[in-house]
Amino acid sequence: MVKLKHVPERSCVACGTKRAKGDLVRVVHTSQGEVAVDETGKMNGRGAYLCGRSECWEQALVQQKIGRFERALRGKLTPTDKAKLRAHGEALTAK
Numbered sequence: 001m002v003k004l005k006h007v008p009e010r011s012c013v014a015c016g017t018k019r020a021k022g023d024l025v026r027v028v029h030t031s032q033g034e035v036a037v038d039e040t041g042k043m044n045g046r047g048a049y050l051c052g053r054s055e056c057w058e059q060a061l062v063q064q065k066i067g068r069f070e071r072a073l074r075g076k077l078t079p080t081d082k083a084k085l086r087a088h089g090e091a092l093t094a095k
């Protein structure tokens, strides 16, 4: 039985939609300075949330939105990080 309880909500850094934490994909900026897609939601570091839609991943990396994304992560995204995130976003389309 799933009990109705208060679910923590987060907003997508790209489109701003509020969703239950579990419905968003967490991107984490680890203490090692690496940016990773946190599949488990349990990785340590500063997290930013994105919808599981390729549009949002694409949007988060455009000039107007990237500042917000980087602020949430408390770090700058390197070209390598951006490539990794873009690839992840593209893989979402394939689903």
Ligand SMILES: [Zn+2]
Residues within 6 Å of the ligand: 012, 013, 014, 015, 016, 017, 050, 051, 056
């Ligand atoms: Zn979104």
